Amino acid sequence: MEFKEKQSIYIQIADYISEQILLGFWPPGERIPSVRDLAASLEVNPNTVVRTYEFLQAKNIISSQRGIGYSAAENAIDLIQADRRERFLETELPEFFKTMYLLNISLEDLRTRYAKFVAVEYPSTT
Template identity: 80%
Template structure:
């Protein structure tokens, strides 16, 4: 995973975990990778992944089942969508609109490119 400088690594890992849940790779109720396994896969310190998991637990997106490990909560998808939607609408969308305006990109062009993106990146999604 390639990390960016603008956001804490543990939050970037949280976004990754949330994406895996949203994409159905880590279904609700099923075990997700352990702290050590995810740290090794992402080549980060296990303490960073632990901080990520603690953050996601505080958001009630994942739960730690004693003796079993971490798993996605049954309502994880809804919680993730609500959390990320609010963050996007409040923080990222205004900057995005500014860029559209400054570059004179129309909503029609944006719609076309969005549809192309979805078709290429998520071909099996209805």
């Protein structure tokens, strides 16, 4: 995983974990990788993953069971979608609209490109 400089690594890892849950790779109710396993696969310090897991636990997206490990909460998908939707609508969408306006990109252009994106990136859902 390549990390961006403008955002804390633990937040980027939380976004990665959330994406894995949304994509169904780590379904709700099932175990997610241990701190050590995830740290090794992402090539980060285990303490960073601990911080990420604590952050996600505080948001009730994951939970820990002694002796079993961490798992995605049953309602993790709803919680993640609500959080990410709010973040997108409040921070990213206004900048996106500004760019669309400045470059004279129509909603029809956007609709066409979005359809192509979904067909290529997520063909099993169309």
